Amino acid sequence: MPHHKSNTEPSYKPCQVLPDHQVPYAIWFEDTLHHYGVPTWKFDLYLLVSDLDKEAELLVKAGWVLDSQAPHQIGNSRVELPQQRLISPTSKTITVLPPAQEWKFPLMESPDDASSTTDSHENVSFPPLPGFLDVLVESWLDSPSDDAMLLLHLACHISYLYAYVPTLKERSFAEQIKCEHRQSHFDVLAGMQTGNIQFRKHQRAIRDGLLRGQY
Structure with a gap:
């Protein structure tokens, strides 16, 4: 079952960790829909990244835990597409890292170049x-x-x-x-x-x- 995001836990905490290491990313799926005005629930946080293993390791070092048991999913669909799933330090949310190449989305060289907005007082990168x-x-x-x-x-x-x-x-x-x-x-x-x-x-x-x- 998807994890609902807690009102007390910063939803976009991974979006602070990756830019600290000059790693570009793009928020994807429900969070992006919500950002553009769609009144949808936000479940797992999907972040498109370039290197799944490298970016997952950065989050692990920051306190996230790899979820190697859960099936690869997009919504309710089990997929064969590569992804890394990580449990937050508080065990309240899931962050999923799909490869940007698989979705044919060009990540910017720098997170500062990406389309960004402010959410919960944090600058985070959404796709245009x-x-x-x-x-x-x-x-x-x-x-x-x-x-x-x-x-x-x-x-x-x-x-x-x-x-x-x-x-x-x-x-x-x-x-x-x-x-x-x-x-x-x-x-x-x-x-x-x-x-x-x-x-x-x-x-x-x-x-x-x-x-x-x-x-």
């Missing part, structure tokens, strides 16, 4: 909204079709952004996402039924055609 949406869409289109729970998890994240973040409806937003994802963006805004197998197959064909220069 267009980049976050691009990665979610690409991951949803390319994830194995037999992993229904992961597909549902990603589709829900995408739907939440369109439902709760007004910025996505601004005309200029389309120019900030990848060209190959713009038709999907316009179709969602036009009210097409999304998140299902048919929509995914349709959008993947369009995306692949755009990448091949057919349009």
Whole structure:
């Protein structure tokens, strides 16, 4: 069962440890949704990093404990994707480190260069909204079709952004996402039924055609 974050424990404590060692990271999944205005619960803290073992060791030295028994999960989906799971020093929260390369997200050279905000009086790094949406869409289109729970998890994240973040409806937003994802963006805004197998197959064909220069 996911750990709910305590109101008394600094949720983003790992985000203090990593920058102290000049390690870039990006907060991911529910925390990022919440940051951009989606009224979602925040469960485990996901941080995209470049080197799983190195960054996990930094947290271990700061008091976190590797959770080697728990299965690799994203939401309720058990995945084969690499990640490191760590229990906080107070045993109240879980931090999960997925590799940024696996999600095709370019981490900045310095945490100071990343999109940041202030939460609980701490500066923490979130991905820019267009980049976050691009990665979610690409991951949803390319994830194995037999992993229904992961597909549902990603589709829900995408739907939440369109439902709760007004910025996505601004005309200029389309120019900030990848060209190959713009038709999907316009179709969602036009009210097409999304998140299902048919929509995914349709959008993947369009995306692949755009990448091949057919349009």
